[in-house]
Amino acid sequence: GNSVTQMEGPVTLSEEAFLTINCTYTATGYPSLFWYVQYPGEGLQLLLKATKADDKGSNKGFEATYRKETTSFHLEKGSVQVSDSAVYFCALIVYNQGGKLIFGQGTELSVKP
Amino acid sequence: SAVISQKPSRDICQRGTSLTIQCQVDSQVTMMFWYRQQPGQSLTLIATANQGSEATYESGFVIDKFPISRPNLTFSTLTVSNMSPEDSSIYLCSVVYNQGYTFGSGTRLTVV
Numbered sequence: 676g677n678s679v680t681q682m683e684g685p686v687t688l689s690e691e692a693f694l695t696i697n698c699t700y701t702a703t704g705y706p707s708l709f710w711y712v713q714y715p716g717e718g719l720q721l722l723l724k725a726t727k728a729d730d731k732g733s734n735k736g737f738e739a740t741y742r743k744e745t746t747s748f749h750l751e752k753g754s755v756q757v758s759d760s761a762v763y764f765c766a767l768i769v770y771n772q773g774g775k776l777i778f779g780q781g782t783e784l785s786v787k788p
Numbered sequence: 789s790a791v792i793s794q795k796p797s798r799d800i801c802q803r804g805t806s807l808t809i810q811c812q813v814d815s816q817v818t819m820m821f822w823y824r825q826q827p828g829q830s831l832t833l834i835a836t837a838n839q840g841s842e843a844t845y846e847s848g849f850v851i852d853k854f855p856i857s858r859p860n861l862t863f864s865t866l867t868v869s870n871m872s873p874e875d876s877s878i879y880l881c882s883v884v885y886n887q888g889y890t891f892g893s894g895t896r897l898t899v900v
Contacts, residue, residue: 709889718893719831719880764830774819774884780830 677702681765681779688755688786696750696782698739698765706767708732708741708748709776713762722750722763757786790815790885794892801871801899808867809895811881816861819884822854825894826877834879837864871899 682697700706710722710732723732728743737752748765765779791814801807811820820837834854835843843856858864868875878894 719891721889768889775821775833775836776831776882776889777833778831 677706677767677769677777679765679767679777679779681763681782684762684781684783686782686784688784690757690786690788691754692786694750694752694755694759694784696763696765696784698748698750698779700746700748700765700767702746702767702769704769704771706769708739709766709768710737710739710748710750711764711766711778713764713781715761719764755784755786757788760784760786789888789890790817790883792881792883792890792892794881794895796895797893798896799898801897803872803899805871806867806869807871807897808865809879809881811864811866811892813862813883813885815885817883817885818861820858820864821882822856822864822866823880823882823891824877825880831880834866837866837881868897871897873899875899 678701680699707726709724711719712722713719723734725732725741728741731740739748739750762781762783764781766776768776793812795810822834823831824834825831833846834849835845837843837856837858839858839861855867876899878896880894881892
C-alpha cells in the first residue's frame with residue numbers, strides 16, 4: 676500500500692540555521708507529493724508540491740525535490756526563522772487510486788531566536 | 789483553489805451526545821474527504837463522502853459512529869455519535885479541486 680515516513684521530531688534549530696526534514700514514501704503507481712504546514716492553533720496549509728519525478732517544489736524559501744530513485748521528498752530551507760516554527764507534514768496522493776491523501780506522522784520544528 | 793467553510797470551529801461536548809460538523813465549499817467538487825487529527829498525531833482519513841451514495845469508510849471507522857451526508861457537490865456533514873473522551877480530536881474536511889487538495893480550518897472537539 677501507499678505510505679509516507681518522516682523523520683521524527685521535535686527538531687530544534689537556531690534562527691538562520693539550515694533545515695532538512697526527511698521524507699520517504701512507498702507508493703504503487705505514480706504519486707504526487709506534498710508538504711503541508713500547520714502553524715500553532717491553525718489549520719493545515721499547502722506549502723509546496725511536486726507532481727512528477729525530478730520536479731522541485733518551492734515556496735517561502737522552502738524547497739523539496741521529487742526523487743524517484745530514492746523515493747524521497749526531503750524538505751529544505753537555507754535559513755530558518757522563528758516564524759517557521761510549526762508542524763510539517765509530508766503527504767502523497769495517487770489520483771487514479773481514489774484520490775486519498777496519505778500523510779506522514781508530522782515533524783515539529785521549533786526555531787529559537 | 790476552492791474555499792472551504794467548516795463549522796463549528798470548536799466545541800466542548802458531554803460524553804454520550806452527538807455533534808454534527810458542516811463543510812461548505814464555494815465550488816462544486818467531486819471528491820470530499822473527512823479526516824481526524826488526534827492530539828499530537830498526524831491526520832487519519834475517516835471516509836470519502838460520495839455525492840448521492842453512501843460514504844466509503846476507511847478501516848477502523850464505521851457508519852454508525854461517523855455518519856456522513858453529502859446531499860450535493862458543495863456540502864457535507866460528519867456526525868460524531870455517542871461521543872467519548874477518546875473522540876477528542878480535530879476533525880477536518882478536505883476537497884480535491886483542480887488537482888489541488890484544500891482543507892477546512894478544522895473543528896476542535898473536546899469531549900468531557
